[in-house]
Amino acid sequence: MSRQNMLVAGTVPAPAGAPLSVPDDSPEARMARRFPQKVKVGFLVGMTLIEYDRRALGQVKEVVRTPKGKIDLIVLTSRRFGWSRRLVAVPIEVIGILGQQVKVLDISADQFGALPTWIEGQGSKIPDDETILIALTKS
Amino acid sequence: MAILRPPSRSVFRPKGGVDQSTFEENRDLVDSINRRNVLKGALSLGALSFLTGCDVSEKDQVQSALRAVSTWNDHVQELIFRPNHLAPTFSESQVIKPARFNAHYNIEDVKPVDRATWKLELSGLIRDKKAWTVEDLYKLPEQEMIIRHVCVEGWDYIGQWSGINFRRFLEVVGADLTAKYIAFRCADGYTESIDMPSALHPQTMLATKYAREVLTDPFGFPLRLRTATKLGFKNAKWLTAIEVTNEFPETYYTKEGFNWFAGI
Numbered sequence: 001m002s003r004q005n006m007l008v009a010g011t012v013p014a015p016a017g018a019p020l021s022v023p024d025d026s027p028e029a030r031m032a033r034r035f036p037q038k039v040k041v042g043f044l045v046g047m048t049l050i051e052y053d054r055r056a057l058g059q060v061k062e063v064v065r066t067p068k069g070k071i072d073l074i075v076l077t078s079r080r081f082g083w084s085r086r087l088v089a090v091p092i093e094v095i096g097i098l099g100q101q102v103k104v105l106d107i108s109a110d111q112f113g114a115l116p117t118w119i120e121g122q123g124s125k126i127p128d129d130e131t132i133l134i135a136l137t138k139s
Numbered sequence: 140m141a142i143l144r145p146p147s148r149s150v151f152r153p154k155g156g157v158d159q160s161t162f163e164e165n166r167d168l169v170d171s172i173n174r175r176n177v178l179k180g181a182l183s184l185g186a187l188s189f190l191t192g193c194d195v196s197e198k199d200q201v202q203s204a205l206r207a208v209s210t211w212n213d214h215v216q217e218l219i220f221r222p223n224h225l226a227p228t229f230s231e232s233q234v235i236k237p238a239r240f241n242a243h244y245n246i247e248d249v250k251p252v253d254r255a256t257w258k259l260e261l262s263g264l265i266r267d268k269k270a271w272t273v274e275d276l277y278k279l280p281e282q283e284m285i286i287r288h289v290c291v292e293g294w295d296y297i298g299q300w301s302g303i304n305f306r307r308f309l310e311v312v313g314a315d316l317t318a319k320y321i322a323f324r325c326a327d328g329y330t331e332s333i334d335m336p337s338a339l340h341p342q343t344m345l346a347t348k349y350a351r352e353v354l355t356d357p358f359g360f361p362l363r364l365r366t367a368t369k370l371g372f373k374n375a376k377w378l379t380a381i382e383v384t385n386e387f388p389e390t391y392y393t394k395e396g397f398n399w400f401a402g403i
Binding site: 037038039096097099138 | 357
C-alpha cells in the first residue's frame, strides 16, 4: 500500500445526493481536528506503535521527511507480522500520541502489515532535536 | 496449544475440586471485566465469593453491596490521608511533552474555551465572590511541581505543572477553610469535587501551565485542578466555577459508580 493509498483508505467518500458542503475528511483535516501538539522527534524514536486494542504493531526507529515534504514514522514491524521484521513508513497524519506510545488511528493492523518495506533513501532523517506536530489520541 | 497446568498441590484445595457453578452462571459478566468496570462496581470472581446470601442475578442488591464497599474505601482513605505529607517529585528530564490526553470523550470532541469571555465563578462559603479573568489569575504568585499523574485506567506519566497554590487562592478569596468540600464545574459539563484537606494540601494547585507553557486547549486551558494525591480523573480541566460547601457534591463519576476520594 503506497503512502497515497494509505491516506486515501481512511477517507470517507461523500454519499450520492449529499449536500455540496461536507466536512473535510482528508488525513490532514483529521489530524488537525485532533489538536496536534509539539513534540521533539527524539521523544518519538523508540516508542511502541500500537493499534486500537493496545497490541503492539512495531517500534519507531526514526522519523523522516519525504521528498514531498511529508513526515513519516519509520517503524520496525513486530513479529506478529512475520519473523523477519522489516521497516515500514507510516504517515504522521494517521498517528496519534498517548503519553509514551503512538497509536495508528486511521488504518487497520492488516493494512499496516501490508505496507511495503521502506528502503533507506526514500526520505531524509529528521534530527532528534527538531520539533514537529503530532495529533493527540486516547486509550 | 493450551498449556495444561497440574492440579494445585495446596492442602486446602477441596477434595472434590472448587465449585465452578457461580463462575459458569456469570461467565458473560466476568468476561466483560476490565479495570474500569471493577472500579465502577462490576463483579470480580473474588467479590462474588463475598456476596454469600446475595442473589448475584439481582443487579440492585449487588450494586448496593459494592457501593457500601466503595463508601467504606472512601472513609478509610480519608482517615489515612496525611495533609502535610508530600507526594514524590521528579526531575525535569523525566517530564513527557506533550502530556497524555484523556477525557470521557474523544479528542475530536474537545471544545476550546474562549479566553476573551471566560471567567472563573465563585460561590458558596466564600467571602469575595467576584469572578476571575485569566489576567487576574496570572497575577498571582506561581508554584511549580513535577509529579506523577496516575490514571484509574492503569497508566501514569511524569508531568510538570505551574499555577496558583490552591490553599493560597482560597485564602485570597476568603473561603471558609473549615468547610468540608470544594466543588468544580467545567466548560464541558464535567463536575468534580474534593475534600477540604486535599484542597489545602501543599501540592494542590489551580494549574495554568504545563512544562512552563500556557496550557493548551486539550489540557484544560485556561485553568485546571492539579493535585498530587488523587487519581487523574479528579483533576478537572477547563474549570469555570468553584464552590465551597458543606453539602456533599455529586460528581460526573460518582454518578457512574466511581470512588469519590480516589487517593493515591
